[in-house]
Amino acid sequence: MKTMNELGAAVAFVERSFRLVKRYLAWEVVFLFYNIVNTLTIGLIGYTAEPEARGETVLFLVIGALCWGFMAVLFEEVANTITWERWEGTIEYTFMAPIRRITHLFGTCLFAILYGLVRTIVVLIAVALFFDLPLQQANLLAALAAVVAAGPAFMGLGLIAAVLPLLSPERGTQATHIIQGVILLVSGIYYPVSVLPGWLQPLSLVSPGTYALEAARAALLKGAKVAELLPDLLLLLGLGAILIPLGLWIFSVAERYAMRTGKLKRSG
Numbered sequence: 001m002k003t004m005n006e007l008g009a010a011v012a013f014v015e016r017s018f019r020l021v022k023r024y025l026a027w028e029v030v031f032l033f034y035n036i037v038n039t040l041t042i043g044l045i046g047y048t049a050e051p052e053a054r055g056e057t058v059l060f061l062v063i064g065a066l067c068w069g070f071m072a073v074l075f076e077e078v079a080n081t082i083t084w085e086r087w088e089g090t091i092e093y094t095f096m097a098p099i100r101r102i103t104h105l106f107g108t109c110l111f112a113i114l115y116g117l118v119r120t121i122v123v124l125i126a127v128a129l130f131f132d133l134p135l136q137q138a139n140l141l142a143a144l145a146a147v148v149a150a151g152p153a154f155m156g157l158g159l160i161a162a163v164l165p166l167l168s169p170e171r172g173t174q175a176t177h178i179i180q181g182v183i184l185l186v187s188g189i190y191y192p193v194s195v196l197p198g199w200l201q202p203l204s205l206v207s208p209g210t211y212a213l214e215a216a217r218a219a220l221l222k223g224a225k226v227a228e229l230l231p232d233l234l235l236l237l238g239l240g241a242i243l244i245p246l247g248l249w250i251f252s253v254a255e256r257y258a259m260r261t262g263k264l265k266r267s268g
Contacts, residue, residue, distance in 0.1 A: 009099045013107025014114070017077075020084060021115070032119060036126045039065040042190065043131055055134040059221060062127055063143075064189040067216050069123060070147055071154045071209060072180065073116035074109075078158025079176045081108045082165040095259065101252060109155045137223035145226050146215035149236040153208035156243025157183070163254040183209050208239045 021028055042065045046058030085091035094104065127133075161176040168175065186193070186200055187209030193201060204210045215232040218224040226233070 009103050010107035010110060013104060014111040017084075017108065017111040017115070032122060035069055035119065036123050039069065039123055039127055040130055043127065055132075056221065058131060059133050059135075060217065061190060062131065062133065063217050063220055064213060066120060066124060066127070067147060067150075067213055068184065068187075068189045068209070070116045070120040071150060071212065073119055074112045074151055074154040075158045075161065075180055075183075076176075077112035077115060078105070078108055078155050079161035079179075080165070080173065081105070081162050083173045086165070095255065101255065102248060105159060105248065105251070109158075112155065112158070113151060135220070138220040139223050139225060140220075142219035142224055142226045142229055143216045145233060146212050146219060146229060146236075149215075149233045149240075150208050150212035152240025153236055153243050156240060156245075156247040157208075159244065159247025159251050162247075163250055166251075166254050166258050183207050186210070188213055208236055208243075211236050211239075 039062065043058050043062045046061050047054060049057040082091065085094055097104075157179065161179050164175045165173045182203070186196065186203040187207045188196075188204065189209065193204045193210060196204065211232040215224075215229045215236075218229060
């Protein structure tokens with residue numbers, strides 16, 4: 001019975017988040033439009049390649065933009081949990097509610113997955129209508145498996161980043177972009193990791209984005225099957241198994257500190 005109550009509370013957080021999206025629908029349309037145009041712009045860079053390599057280059061770039069768009073949504077929605085609470089003036093009520101913090105954060109993560117899928121599908125449709133992508137040998141199921149396997153790791157990173165707006169209402173949200181920017185830089189989203197300076201390349205080895213992109217591109221560009229991607233998929237799941245508990249622990253420590261020092265009373 002208690003488990004069902006916690007599950008119902010998590011679903012309630014998902015519903016609340018969708019209601020917030022509905023409330024700020026105009027902003028969501030603006031962000032979605034920007035996301036579509038940004039993906040198309042990145043894809044068009046591929047047209048500067050030689051004609052014989054143009055199709056594959058465009059697909060390489062589009063895959064990076066689509067995967068990064070989905071993973072960034074997971075990271076941002078979880079990382080901005082506290083920011084939303086401050087904007088709505090509900091942070092103290094939420095933290096005093098008789099529910100587990102893991103229920104609150106699980107609901108946020110579940111919303112991020114659903115919201116990210118919807119946004120990515122819309123962008124994918126727009127891209128498919130704009131470009132003539134060479135998908136004859138693409139393995140869509142394997143690519144989906146790669147993105148799904150990367151989800152827990154990015155949610156774990158989001159939980160860690162959510163500590164920043166919790167502790168610093170004035171600059172915490174902006175600071176989360178530093179983490180996101182580093183992941184974008186070292187993961188080979190729009191270029192092979194091999195072009196990074198030697199001193200930066202080791203960072204790509206600990207970024208879940210690196211393995212998600214490698215797996216997705218292998219599936220869509222070379223038609224790799226799920227079995228062939230298992231090393232990357234298992235590594236991504238392993239990173240998620242480490243980062244989610246770590247993120248929950250760091251968040252709980254920061255929450256106790258914020259409540260003890262009165263930082264929740266400040267609005268940002």
